[in-house]
Amino acid sequence: MIFFIFLHVHVFLSNTVFLQYFTNKSVFKKKISYYLKLVAYLHTVIPML
Known part of the structure; x- marks a missing residue:
């Protein structure tokens, strides 16, 4: 679950920079x-996983 939280943050930050x-x-x-x-x-x- 920590990985998915990190993924959310990473996607959000990269979108913000973009x-x-x-x-x-x-x-x-x-x-x-x-x-x-x-x-x-x-x-x-x-x-589901």
């Missing part, structure tokens, strides 16, 4: 929606 290069709100919303989908996917798959 977002700093974009001021376009549409790109920002796409990245946020992608991150939320990824989190939802992980929370769906992890309990």
Whole structure:
């Protein structure tokens, strides 16, 4: 479980750094929606493992 928490933090931080290069709100919303989908996917798959 610690690995998955680390993965969440890592993905979030890398997305935040990546977002700093974009001021376009549409790109920002796409990245946020992608991150939320990824989190939802992980929370769906992890309990099954």
